[in-house]
Amino acid sequence: xxxxxxxxxxYGSAGRDELLHAEGADRxxxxxxxxxxxxxxHGAHYCLGANLARMELAVALPALWERFPGLELxxxxxxxxxxxxxxxxxSLRVRLG
Numbered sequence: 001x002x003x004x005x006x007x008x009x010x011y012g013s014a015g016r017d018e019l020l021h022a023e024g025a026d027r028x029x030x031x032x033x034x035x036x037x038x039x040x041x042h043g044a045h046y047c048l049g050a051n052l053a054r055m056e057l058a059v060a061l062p063a064l065w066e067r068f069p070g071l072e073l074x075x076x077x078x079x080x081x082x083x084x085x086x087x088x089x090x091s092l093r094v095r096l097g
Contacts, residue, residue: 012087014038070097 001007015037018025022034040047047053066073071094078089 008084010084012084068096070095072097 015021017027021030021036024032041054074089074093074095078092081088081090
């Protein structure tokens, strides 16, 4: 790289380096011991809404599970949204129970 060169950064690839994040870094594993991530960026560019997002999940997920105790994921390998900017799925089918 030289000064002034344009760069294309693939945010979706962050955290997938198996040398840094253990074997299977490319798979979702809720039991993974290494919890490091850059979902909210880092340093001077750290997301101002990160604490709000964490609080919303801390309230919303337990409320969802309390309301639907039989909540069940119907897909084990949902289709990924084709994107170099963000990660996500096209749909996520669940049974409310």
